[in-house]
Amino acid sequence: MVWAYVDDTAxxxxxEKNRGLTAVKFTADGAIASGALSWATLHAYVMWSAWxxxxxxxxxxxxxxxxxxKTNQVIHSISGFLIFSFTVGGGxxxxxxxxxxxxxxxxxxxxxxAGLGIIVTLGGLFTxxxxxxxxxxxxxxxxxxKKVH
Numbered sequence: 001m002v003w004a005y006v007d008d009t010a011x012x013x014x015x016e017k018n019r020g021l022t023a024v025k026f027t028a029d030g031a032i033a034s035g036a037l038s039w040a041t042l043h044a045y046v047m048w049s050a051w052x053x054x055x056x057x058x059x060x061x062x063x064x065x066x067x068x069x070k071t072n073q074v075i076h077s078i079s080g081f082l083i084f085s086f087t088v089g090g091g092x093x094x095x096x097x098x099x100x101x102x103x104x105x106x107x108x109x110x111x112x113x114a115g116l117g118i119i120v121t122l123g124g125l126f127t128x129x130x131x132x133x134x135x136x137x138x139x140x141x142x143x144x145x146k147k148v149h
Contacts, residue, residue, distance in 0.1 A: 039097040043090050052081045077128060084121040087114050108147035 056080040065072040091114050102108060 007040055039093065043097075046086050046090040046093075050083045050090070054083045054086070058083070072118050077124070080121060080124050086118050 004107055060078065061072050061075040065075065091110060096108075
């Protein structure tokens with residue numbers, strides 16, 4: 001994973017010495033090979049997985065898997081739930097390790113993103129509950145709910 005940051009400004013700027021590359025080596029049984037994994041590296045991997053791999057899965061499942069609707073819904077829902085879990089879990093993990101503070105753009109944007117992610121997840125959960133609780137398919141109700149989601 002490649003990383004870079006600037007912590008003294010909110011605008012795009014050259015990151016001089018605040019950049020690097022990190023890698024985690026795994027043994028054949030899946031354990032971390034050697035050395036302790038720092039909390040920041042673990043936080044970065046969790047967030048990257050959530051917002052790169054899983055969000056791409058959500059887009060692909062909703063856009064390109066319409067022919068297999070039930071599978072589409074399962075993949076989309078599980079990916080959304082995992083993104084929600086990784087985001088909240090990664091945020092809580094960072095707060096436990098660093099403390100709750102508002103001293104950088106990263107923290108502020110992370111809190112905004114997590115808050116919006118919670119709202120979208122609750123909208124998706126409400127849509128699923130509403131869809132499966134109806135006796136018959138009522139498209140207009142679903143469309144109104146999906147506009148929020």
